[in-house]
Amino acid sequence: MMKKIQLPLQTLNLVVGFMVWVLISSLVPFMTEDIHIPAESIAILTAIPVILGSILRIPLGYFTNLYGARIVFITSFILLLFPVFYISEASSFVDLMIGGLFLGIGGAVFSVGVTSLPKYYPKEKQGFVNGLYGVGNIGTAVTTFSAPVVATQIGWSLTVKVYLILLLIFIALNIFLGDRKEEKMKTPIMEQIKSVYKNEKLWLFSLFYFITFGSFVAFTVYLPNFLVSNFELARVDAGLRTAGFIAVATFIRPLGGWLGDRFKPMYLLTGVFTIYTIAAILLAFSPSIGLYTIGSIAIAVSAGIGNGVLFKLVPMYFQNQAGIVNGIVSMMGGLGGFFPPLILSIVHSITGHYAIGFMLLSQMALASLVLVVWMYYHDRLKISNDVFKSTGQGIMVTHPNGKIIAVNPAFTTLTGYNEGEIIGKTPSVLKSGKQSPSFYQKMWKEMKEQGQWQGEIWNKRKNGELYLEWLNISTVKDEAGDPIRYVASFSDITEHKKDSKVSQS
Secondary structure (H helix, E strand, O other), rough: OOOOOHHHHHHHHHHHHHHHHHHHHHHHHHHHHHHOHHHHHHHHOOOOOOOHHOOOOHHHHHHHHHHHHHHHHHHHHHHHHHHHHHHOOOOOOOHHHHHHHHHHHHHOOHHHHHHHHHOOOOOHHHHHHHHHHHHHHHHHHHHHHHHHHHHHHEEEEEEEHHHHHHHHHHHHHHHOOOOOOOOOOOOHHHHHHHHHOOHHHHHHHHHHHHHHHHHHHHHHHHHHHHHHHHHHOOOOHHHHHHHHHHHHHHHHHHHHHHHHHHOOOHHHHHHHHHHHHHHHHHHHOOHHHHHHHHHHHHHHHHHHHHHHHHHHEEEEEEEOOHHHHHHHHHHHHHHHHHHHHHHHHHHHHOOOOOOOHHHHHHHHHHHHHHHHHHHHHHHHHHHHHHHHHHHHHEEEOOOOOEEEEEEEEEHHHOOOOHHHHHHOOOOHHHEEOOHHHHHHHHHHHHHHHOOEEOEEEEEEOOOOOOEEEEEEEEEOOOOOEEEEEEEEEEOHHHHHHHHHHHHHO
């Protein structure tokens, strides 16, 4: 029973953490009525919580493995009480900056669940489970929509204080319902980092999440003020539209995880970044509110699917280091939400519009699309190479002119010739002298007619020992049907043949 309740409990914890995380960006239109906030500093103020919310994801993922999700959630919510109260009493821009920085703890709790929950489920369900947990992102929509509505009734200061009650409730829930017996891992953090930091997939996943989750966060913190200033919408209307964006991206996320469990994740990411590229180009043309909505919803859908798929990929490639990798990848996603608002603000101050900023997003998405395709084919080549090296059969690849261009380790084991000794030579070095010239003429005639040959043949090892092998030769042809290489695979059947003769006698 305790294990079954962890998914809903931790998902609700994430809802609360994200509700607190976007407090300032949701209420900044109200705060500007009481506190002087320079117009050029609003983007910085709304992005500040993202900094700590990103950086802390690595240690929180590590501490989750060390102490369990229960302790980390309780500690995080206790720490959040202080900045929330401080912001409710803020009277200056500096107060909001300081309080906003520590609100980042609310965003950092994301790495707790993605590290803890896979311990309770088999691998074939982890994509969907992490996708369901990711629904906790809806906390940003809850605050973005509800905080302005409440603030119009009781003021922004009291609205912020309401969150203190919410935090206290969830501190109590985690004390009583959190799993005290969660599986712990005590590998030192630096040892875990050293084991993964040279793996290019870690940084590719980080880049992909930088864009998918980063754009989700960036649109979440930037849309409320952007819609008010650029389209002159009412503050509540802007909050409602932003909440719609968040809801779409959030509820699509489990679908992304579910699709990742059932289809090739790389195919899905190809579609995600294709949509991103097109949608960002649309937004770059500063369209009307209707087209802007379409572009934003397209990004919301692709962000949701991409976020779900990526946390299916992490445990696939990093089984023993999922905690630290989740922390690094999610940190990069959080930082992805920090930079776009600043870039858009700088671009707007220089050019007077946002076109170049959105074009930069489209180019990053296009670059990611290229990298996904490269990664897919790189993986396929790696699988082929692994098969080539690990198979027990000897394999020899020759050029059409007969020169050997590749052999596998099993070839060396069976013949005694290592790669350096055999590359550039012809297979004639293996000839035993037991086959007549007519045997080889018949073999190559069959090769030309049928494209392959198989049968028994005597060959000679490097040490002069003769052995009988079962040989398969296949022709690899180009699009025009001309041979471009020959692939031979063989196995030693000498002992098998002896045993067969003994049993027959």
